[in-house]
Amino acid sequence: MSGELCLTGVRIDLPPRALIEPLDLTIRAGQCVTVMGPSGSGKSTLLAHIAGTLDPAFRAYGRFYIGGDEITHVAPERRHLGIQFQDDLLFPHLSVAGNLAFALPASVRGRDARRAAIERALREADLEGFGERDPATLSGGQRARVALMRTLLAQPRALLLDEPFGKLDRSLRSDLRRFVFEHAAERGLPALLVTHDASDAEAAGGPVVMLTGAA
Numbered sequence: 001m002s003g004e005l006c007l008t009g010v011r012i013d014l015p016p017r018a019l020i021e022p023l024d025l026t027i028r029a030g031q032c033v034t035v036m037g038p039s040g041s042g043k044s045t046l047l048a049h050i051a052g053t054l055d056p057a058f059r060a061y062g063r064f065y066i067g068g069d070e071i072t073h074v075a076p077e078r079r080h081l082g083i084q085f086q087d088d089l090l091f092p093h094l095s096v097a098g099n100l101a102f103a104l105p106a107s108v109r110g111r112d113a114r115r116a117a118i119e120r121a122l123r124e125a126d127l128e129g130f131g132e133r134d135p136a137t138l139s140g141g142q143r144a145r146v147a148l149m150r151t152l153l154a155q156p157r158a159l160l161l162d163e164p165f166g167k168l169d170r171s172l173r174s175d176l177r178r179f180v181f182e183h184a185a186e187r188g189l190p191a192l193l194v195t196h197d198a199s200d201a202e203a204a205g206g207p208v209v210m211l212t213g214a215a
Contacts, residue, residue, distance in 0.1 A: 003067025010062030082156030
């Protein structure tokens, strides 16, 4: 179950400078909120804080909740957050199916059930029959779709999107944005998108939070 992703009193300092002023934000299930701002304003740093992977050079405050459950002090791997980066980060030593299988939770038991889950993911990504392919043989858009399906197979409760469309050309960018946002909405996942591109924010369709990089 996902539910809302809530940020309460979130603040980040890079001593002696305040980077992000106290921020309160609620992202509804199926909604995508966009964070924008100039380089150095703390956009990706905010996602790292939520994910529990913030560099100790920063001082961070505030609380995070998913569906009413506080995850502030939960280990990163137990926060059940799906994270998409600008790079797809597919494992080069695994096939497309192997990459997808890597994300399957232990609750999907048995060879047949796991194979069926992978085949469904490939169909959703319009990559039916691509399971045995080497990821290196895929186009940028195909690799990005595999990366998203791998994230979704892990059954996250929320999505953190860190410039996931930044390396794609205009036509692929439009297609992948639609793919990502539709799948997040269908699963009722709250999503937080970091981007420099106003067209990404427009496609996401939700509220926009502007970070200025506090003095």
